[in-house]
Amino acid sequence: MSQFAIAPASESxxxxxxxxxxxxxxxxxxxxEIAAQVSLDYRGRRLIVIGILKGAHIFTxxxxxxxxxxxxxxxxxxxxxxRAPDHKEVKITHDLQADIKGEDILLVEDIVxxxxxxxxxxxxxxxxxxxxxxxxxxxxxPALRLAEIPMKYVGFNVDEEQFLIGYGLDYREQxxxxxxxxxxxx
Ligand code: IMP
Ligand code: MG
Numbered sequence: 001m002s003q004f005a006i007a008p009a010s011e012s013x014x015x016x017x018x019x020x021x022x023x024x025x026x027x028x029x030x031x032x033e034i035a036a037q038v039s040l041d042y043r044g045r046r047l048i049v050i051g052i053l054k055g056a057h058i059f060t061x062x063x064x065x066x067x068x069x070x071x072x073x074x075x076x077x078x079x080x081x082x083r084a085p086d087h088k089e090v091k092i093t094h095d096l097q098a099d100i101k102g103e104d105i106l107l108v109e110d111i112v113x114x115x116x117x118x119x120x121x122x123x124x125x126x127x128x129x130x131x132x133x134x135x136x137x138x139x140x141x142p143a144l145r146l147a148e149i150p151m152k153y154v155g156f157n158v159d160e161e162q163f164l165i166g167y168g169l170d171y172r173e174q175x176x177x178x179x180x181x182x183x184x185x186x
Contacts, residue, residue: 034155118137144160
């Protein structure tokens, strides 16, 4: 059985996009800047880069291509337990292949809103005794934060009201493939 419902094929992009918030060259420039900072911070070390599926996969792949320290890429997929009180707990739907004990970890997200997803995920990963865990998110919406998250690398802060699509971010599984980030016309 399929695990998610794909929205019916929709209208043209021009109807869906309210405005472009970060164009392709702005995103790529910022990705390179973050990668340069990561490379500096981890010089002489090896980094396990963990992309959170599906939203962060495009950012993760662009980011690692500009990191100059040795990298091992891995991915995790999680979903919120819908029946848990407040939807606060997460369930791992695809686990890491790497053993992260004693390793430096960079957790890569597309956007952090409440922070609940990352809060629980970081908790689960810390039980596996990595040497360090740092968080990198392309976008940050601090106005919605419910759990305190130590954000080491942030691409851009975004407004509370905007629903964003593109560069990995979806609306009902669509629009992840856009090379820019746009505000959606809901
Ligand atoms: P939270 O930090 O646990 O609230 O979860 C953030 C997650 O919600 C992100 O990883 C995205 O998958 C999703 N999300 C939040 N805001 C947006 C948005 O504007 N567009 C698309 N997905 C979003
Ligand atoms: Mg996500």
